[in-house]
Amino acid sequence: MKSADVVVIGGSAAGAVAAVSCRRRYEGKSVLVIRKEGQVQVPCGIPYIFGTLGSVEKNVIPDALLQNNGVEIVKEEVLEVNREKKTVLLSGGESVGYDKLVMATGSLPITVPIPGADKENVFAINKDANYLKSMLGEINVAQDIVIIGGGFIGVEFADECRKNHACNVTIVEILPHCLQMAMDEEFCIEAESLLPELGVKVCCNQRVETILGDRKVTGVRLSDGRELKADVVIMGVGAIPNIAMAAKAGLQTGKTKAIMVDRYMRTVTDQDIFACGDCAEKVSFFSGSPSAVMLASVATAEARTVGANLFVTRQQNGGEIGVFSTMVGGRAFACAGLTEKAARQEGYDVVVGEAVATDTHPGGMPGAVSTKVKLVFSRGTGILLGGGISGGKSAGEMINVVSACIQHKMTFDEVALFQMGTHPALTASPIAYQIVNAAELAAKAA
Amino acid sequence: MKSADVVVIGGSAAGAVAAVSCRRRYEGKSVLVIRKEGQVQVPCGIPYIFGTLGSVEKNVIPDALLQNNGVEIVKEEVLEVNREKKTVLLSGGESVGYDKLVMATGSLPITVPIPGADKENVFAINKDANYLKSMLGEINVAQDIVIIGGGFIGVEFADECRKNHACNVTIVEILPHCLQMAMDEEFCIEAESLLPELGVKVCCNQRVETILGDRKVTGVRLSDGRELKADVVIMGVGAIPNIAMAAKAGLQTGKTKAIMVDRYMRTVTDQDIFACGDCAEKVSFFSGSPSAVMLASVATAEARTVGANLFVTRQQNGGEIGVFSTMVGGRAFACAGLTEKAARQEGYDVVVGEAVATDTHPGGMPGAVSTKVKLVFSRGTGILLGGGISGGKSAGEMINVVSACIQHKMTFDEVALFQMGTHPALTASPIAYQIVNAAELAAKAA
Known part of the structure; x- marks a missing residue:
């Protein structure tokens, strides 16, 4: 054997x-x-x-x-x-x-038990290559795509599906905003505001009640009674x-x-x-x-x-911080740990610091992107609980700096003294560096 | 009053x-x-x-x-x-x-006491706006520029001076390699190898013995006797x-x-x-x-x-980690803490881990840049002492993740479990993420 x-x-x-x-x-x-x-x-x-x-x-x-x-x-x-x-x-x-x-x-992938969910061209986010190939074939010729779920996957699909051919894409989200499970409302609103420019429509506070069509999907009916045309439906509602x-x-x-x-x-x-x-x-x-x-x-x-x-007990799992990042229309969005809202729900009295600066410096550097950092601290201890970022592509690694600070339970005073490196073509200026400024402003507000 | x-x-x-x-x-x-x-x-x-x-x-x-x-x-x-x-x-x-x-x-700025250093068009890196304006005027029309010192400032000047007009730029560096005070040799060699493509010549192991010319500089004589033409000399040797x-x-x-x-x-x-x-x-x-x-x-x-x-003693200065980053020919180089060489000089028995992956994933993402991370740990304790990165622009923030790990005296086992966020358009894959892989490989080597 x-x-x-x-x-x-x-x-x-x-x-x-x-x-x-x-x-x-x-x-x-x-x-x-x-x-x-x-x-x-x-x-x-x-x-x-x-x-x-x-x-x-x-x-x-x-x-x-x-x-x-x-x-x-x-x-x-x-x-x-x-x-x-x-x-x-x-x-x-x-x-x-x-x-x-x-x-x-x-x-x-979760398949929502909506009437009509078994029709042709209703896809879940399956990781099987053959499944994805047939999905790609259908999406590449689709005129009207409805995406059920405005989380990261839904928003990323919406952004991507229109990159190779013109089509109508609509996200149907049950919550008031897209991305709301992961990010604070102001970031969700900012990300959503970029979607119409990409040709993506968003229907929030809506549920897909029925998937319409015979053998093959032709549309969906929303909870407010509206019907949307669809030759492809994508369910991006989690796993x-x-x-x-x-x-x-x-x-x-x-x-x-x-x-x-x-x-x-x-x-x-x-x-x-x-x-x-x-x-x-x-x-x-x-x-x-x-x-x-x-x-x-x-x-x-x-x-x-x-x-x-496996053979010697060496390491302990410290629990999930949860670090997300995504791109919407060329702008990066990222978050780590607890949002302000989640922290309050968990019973924290929070103190927030926010700082905005360009992702290169001085601001006149070509391609400079205004980048915002929001940090959420616990008022009593000053310990960092979470952060959100929107801005240039370096946000994808900036959020990992935030994650390292969370993992070490750093306080706003410690984050304010964080020794970062800075460079005109790569980061905000040392004066304006967003993570330390957000921490210092939280210390002020505490 | x-x-x-x-x-x-x-x-x-x-x-x-x-x-x-x-x-x-x-x-x-x-x-x-x-x-x-x-x-x-x-x-x-x-x-x-x-x-x-x-x-x-x-x-x-x-x-x-x-x-x-x-x-x-x-x-x-x-x-x-x-x-x-x-x-x-x-x-x-x-x-x-x-x-x-x-x-x-x-x-x-340090002015090296070289004979002829007082000639016209010999510039130090002075922060005065009027001084810089006249320097800009001369550099913009210069045919032959010699830069004394191949540190960050010298290399950045060399890269930049050729961006707006064609001219000959030569760096004269007293050490065997440029950037050697801050980075390990392999990174210095990599950065140096990019300079000829930018039209920059490098003379290492050389000292400028004399600055030639009458009132105005016309050239420099090196320690090996060679003479280089120069209508501008820039001294970038520190402060x-x-x-x-x-x-x-x-x-x-x-x-x-x-x-x-x-x-x-x-x-x-x-x-x-x-x-x-x-x-x-x-x-x-x-x-x-x-x-x-x-x-x-x-x-x-x-x-x-x-x-x-100022009025209440609140915070303690933990000492300088030293986090540098720069760009050479569109490629980012960054380092934090002790280089491998410096760590050995400080008496550490070091263990090194290195990992290479593209800065986006999968590797076929357009614009993906191969990005290398080297981490240096102390063998006895496993504590992170320093790191170097070369690769895509996100290296400017990745080095700040390394700095955070240094600041918290994380061991290779802890860095290997670091909870980063990843995204196809923004970072390496979670499988290949360089910082954690370099740490895990150091743990293996220890």
């Missing part, structure tokens, strides 16, 4: 990183990744297939990463995990023995943990219906089985409560923890 | 920020900035005047910052500080009383603290010939006088020893400490 010291089920971000990290941490151990996909899609790259990239083939996680690190790949489906025998049964009939098993089975295999194997799941793990990413049910990524239950960095937020960057951090802890 | 609660001498980055921070921290206090300049130049923007910006007027720190924060500006020279009477004497004859005084007199006024007032200076201050940026000589920026002595974050590195971003962090501590 084939066997490996470590068997990883799933080859997307979490599975691949767990495998590589294990090889880095335990050089002598053999690692086998079992996945059903021939090639694995970059999960966060999926919206970009439909515009910037233009093809499914350009959105592939290269297998070289696994091969260069001595990880074996088996491209089959896993039918069953036998915890007593410590084997997994493959679709080809073979069994593979393991010493340690890693569940990295990811998530499945649920893919835990069928884990459930079959008797692994306990938690409040978010994900596999329950301890602080070391070991399943609470079986000491030889670990879980990471979208299929593993997360806890909030702030409250310690279960969190349903799924992010590839969190999945990979968890996977690195798994890789380190 | 005119008076203010706080008088700041000097209106560049340090002076302006100390004034604004004081107003933010102590709303009721009156603050007066005394400076001799009509308009203040952005110090790190100076090389960009000669190419990208094209004019001295576009490189001005706006006075609005001071005005909007209720800071009064007096545009005169200070002749004398009378510590007994707690007054400063202005060039116009007026005296101004203070409760607290802030010395932010900055630095003066020394401007402490004439402080010395006259009897303020003690330290090993780097800068004003000695305590951990709270108060001068050791006079409890009512603070100092910050290039004129104030710095200590290394790592060793606590005096450091002669001058950076606007350090100056502003010190100035914020001064602003906070």
Whole structure:
């Protein structure tokens, strides 16, 4: 019987990183990744297939990463995990023995149970390459696209779908604003204001009641009775943990219906089985409560923890901070930790600091983009709870500076003295650098 | 007699920020900035005047910052500080009383005592607007420019001087490589390799022995006997603290010939006088020893400490990490903390991790730039000592993530679990994100 010291089920971000990290941490151990996909899609790259990239083939996680690190790949489906025998049964009939098993089975897109959701050309955000290819074919010739859900994925799809051909794109969002689950209202309003320029219509406070058409979708009916034409409908309303295999194997799941793990990413049910990524239950960095937020960057951090802890307990998962970034019409939006609204809901008395400056300096540098940083602190302790940024592309890394400050529970006084580097072509000026100014203004307001 | 609660001498980055921070921290206090300049130049923007910006007027720190924060500006020279009477004497004859005084007199460019250094068209990097205007006039019509010193300023000048007109530019550097004081050799070599494509020649291991010409410079003679034609010579060899006024007032200076201050940026000589920026002595974050590195971003962090501590001791200066970034031929180079070489010189047994990935993902995203991160850790403790980056423009903020990790003495295991956000158009992939991969590889190597 084939066997490996470590068997990883799933080859997307979490599975691949767990495998590589294990090889880095335990050089002598053999690692086998079992996945059903021939090639694995970059999960966060999926919206970009439909515009910037233009093809499914350009959105592939290269297998070289696994091969260069001595990880074996088996491209089959896993039918069953036998915890007593410590084997997994493959679709080809073979069994593979393991010493340690890693569940990295990811998530499945939520399909909203709307009447008509089973019609042709109603797509969910499925990570399967063939599914995405047929979706691309339909989107490329679509005249009227309706996107259900104005979260990051929905907004990114809306922006991308129009890049390669003219079409009508409408986002239908149930909340008052797009992106509202992740960002404070002022950022949502700013991002939304850019969508009409991109030719994207937004219907907020609306629900799709019915998907219209015969065999194939022809439109949707909204909760206010309006009908929108549609030859393609995209459901971008989130994902649920893919835990069928884990459930079959008797692994306990938690409040978010994900596999329950301890602080070391070991399943609470079986000491030889670990879980990471979208299929593993997360806890909030702030409250310690279960969190349903799924992010590839969190999945990979968890996977690195798994890789380190498989044979020796080395690292502890500190809980999910939640760092998001996106682009809307060429402008970057990013956030980390708690929004002002979420912080208040969590019972914090917050103090906020905001600073705006160009992302290069002086302001007359060509291409300078006004960039705003908002930081949210706890009034009592002065500790940083979260931040939001809108502006130039460097916001994608600026939010990681904010994340580092959150992770270290820095206070506004400490953030105000943060030693950043600055350069005319790369950052705001040292005088105006937004993160430290926002912190100093919060200290003033406290 | 005119008076203010706080008088700041000097209106560049340090002076302006100390004034604004004081107003933010102590709303009721009156603050007066005394400076001799009509308009203040952005110090790190100076090389960009000669190419990208094209004019001295576009490189001005706006006075609005001071005005909007209720800071009064007096545009005169200070002749004398009378510590007994707690007054400063202005060039116009007026005296101004203070409760607290802030010395932010900055630095003066080093003029190397080379024979012929007093000839016309031999320029130092002076921050005076009129001086820079005449320098711009000469550079704009120069055929042959020799730059003495291949540090950041020298390399930036070389890159910029050729942007608006064709001319021959040669850097003469005394060390084996350009940028060697700040970056490890491999980054220096990479940056140097880009210079010929920009039409810039580099003569390393060379000293300018004589500056040739009659009244006006016509060339330079190098230590190997070669002569280079030059109608403009630029000396970019560093700066020394401007402490004439402080010395006259009897303020003690330290090993780097800068004003000695305590951990709270108060001068050791006079409890009512603070100092910050290039004129104030710095200590290394790592060793606590005096450091002669001058950076606007350090100056502003010190100035914020001064602003906070003027009337109540609130904040401690943790010592200089030293975070640099620059652009060479459109590629960003950045570093923070100790280089591998400097760490070894300081007596550390180092362990290094390196990771390369594109700055967007997947690699096929248009405009993706291969970006390398090198992290240097102490073997015994695993604590991060420094990092270097070369690659896309987001390196300017990535190095600030590294700085935050240094500031918190994070180990390779902690950096490997850092919760960054990622996005296809803004960062490397969560799998390949360079900072965490470099940390994990260092953990492997340790």
